[in-house]
Amino acid sequence: MKLFITGIGTEIGKTVCSAILVQYFKADYWKPIQSGDLHYTDSKKIETWTDTPACHPETYRLQLAASPHQSAREENIQINLDDFQLPETQNSLIVEGAGGLMVPLSDHTFMIDLIENLNIPTALVVRNYLGCINHTLLSIMALQQKNIKLEYLILNGNFPEDTERVLCSFIEKETKIIRIPEISPDKENITATAKQLTITKL
Template sequence: MGIIVPTFAHWLAASGVNTARGIFMTGTDTGVGKTWVGIQLITCLRALGREVIVRKPVESGWVDDIQQTDAWQLAQAAGQAFDQRICPYHFSAALAPPRAAQLAGESVSLQQLAAACPTHWESHQFLHVEGAGGFYSPIADDGLNADLAQKLGLPVIVVAEDRLGCINHVLLTAAAVQQRGLTLAGVILNARTHRVNGMDNAQDMCQYLDVPIAALPCA
C-alpha cells in the first residue's frame, strides 16, 4: 500500500511530482498549512532546477500588508515578482470566497478562476495552483475546489494537519479526489503542533492509501 518517506525531497521523488507538469494543492480543511507546505514544495522544485509558476486564483481574508497574504508568500518562494495574475480575485472577509465576494458586492465564477491559470507552459516549468479551504469547500459562486481541480486536470496533493482524527479526513478527501477522476499524487501531514505520544497517522494511513505519505515535523 502506501509508503512513508523520511524527507520532503524523498516524498517529491516517490510521488512523481518532480517530473509532473504541475499540481493542485488542496487540504482536508482550512488552516491546515497548505501555503507553508507549498513553500517547501516550491523550494525543493527550484533546487531541482524547475521554474515554478504559482497561482492562487482566489484568496479571502486578504489584508493590506500584502506580504502577509498566501499569494505573496507563494510568489516569493517561486522567485516571482508579485502581480495581479498570481491572485486576480481577493476579498477582505475571512470567509469562503463566494461569500466573501458577495459581501464585497462582487461575484466569482469557476470559469474566471480556471482562466486565471495558464494552459500552456514550457517543459522546464511547473504550475503550482493552491485552492482555498478544503477539497469540498466552496471556491466560486458555481462550484467547489473539487470542481476547479477537475477543470484544471492537475494531479492533487492533499495536506492535512497531523492530529488525532486526521485519518478520517484524509481518507474522505482522497476518495473524493479519486471519484473526480483525478490523480492523487500524495498526502502531506503537517505537524502544526507537537504530536500526541504514540500517534503515527502516516504509518496507519499506509494500509489504506496507495500513495506516498510524508509527515512533516512541527515547524
C-alpha cells in the same frame, strides 16, 4: 509539472507546504482565490519565503476572510469556474487552493470542482489532530469519485504511528508520500527543508 495543493481542512499548513514545494521544484506559484488578508496574501508569503521565479496574480481577491462564496457575495461577485485559467509558464507550477475540497465557491460549485476543471493532479496536506483520519479518508474518497489523481500525500508535522499507518494504507500505490517536519515559516527554514525533502512510495 503542475500540482494543486489542497488540504483536509483550513489552517493545516498548505501555504508552508506549498512554499517548500515551490522551492524544491523551482516552481512558479498561483493562488486562484485569495479570501481575506489582502495586506499579506499567501502570494506575498511565497515571495518572502522562497526563490520562486514568479507568483501569478490571483483570479479573485476578496476582502472578507471567510469562505469564498460568502466573501464574494459580500462584494456582489459571482465566482465562475470559467474565469480560471492556468498561468502560462515554462516552469513547474504550484497551485494552492483555499481550505479543503468542499469549500464552496458559489452555492453550486466547490473547490474540488475547480481542481477538476483545471485538470491537474493534487497533493493533499494532512495535519495530525483528533478527527484527521476521518477528514483525510473522506477527502481521498472525494478525489477518487471525481477521478482526480492524488499525486502526493503530504504529512505535515508529527504523526502517531497508528494514525500514519491507517492514512498510508488508504492511498493508491501510485501516490507518493512527503513528510514535512514542524518548522517556523521563514526563508531559511523553507530553504533548508526543501533541500532535505524526501519523496517516498509505499
